[in-house]
Amino acid sequence: PAPVAPKKDTTVTPAPVAPKKDTTVTPAPVVSGETGIGYLNLDMLSDGFTGTLYVPVVGKDVNCKVRLLDDAGKYTNDYVVTDTTVKALASKVVNGVTFYKVAENRWIPAKFAEVLSDKEVAFKGVAKTFVKGHANYAVAMLDADGKYTGKFLKQGSSFKVFAKKVINGHLCYRLGTQAQWVPARFLVF
Structure with a gap:
């Protein structure tokens, strides 16, 4: 019998693309997500999934962005700013890696996004107030409707x-009553 050529490996390992430099503003750090994911298979799409995603601050850097991938699993020059919803x-x-579609041909790795609701969900933990770069700032509290209460936390x-x-x-966390909500970006767990 004739020798059989081995199958060619068609898996693509995307490499992070360096962001373009903005000459007017100092570029923010970038989180690029998973590498080595291969092609995104459209047959594995979960039709009908919709929801609100919260993209949390990565570490303590409120200026961080998360780089999006295209349908082919390649990094794009499009980003989602952290501490936002989409x-x-x-x-x-x-x-084994979950992705959420946030725009046509744009995906975010699930490890950088949390599926949320505008309904209150029980959560237990201990948090410390933190305002990066401003050691003497106090944190203003909100009520459940998003209005400032006039109360502050040291x-x-x-x-x-x-x-x-x-x-x-x-994303906000309730520290007590319905008049004691604090945005997640001002808390460290």
């Missing part, structure tokens, strides 16, 4: 956390 249009799993104070929900497009 609509999920679909989801899929590739090589930076570095620790509090029990009882619930979380999206308020005005930002």
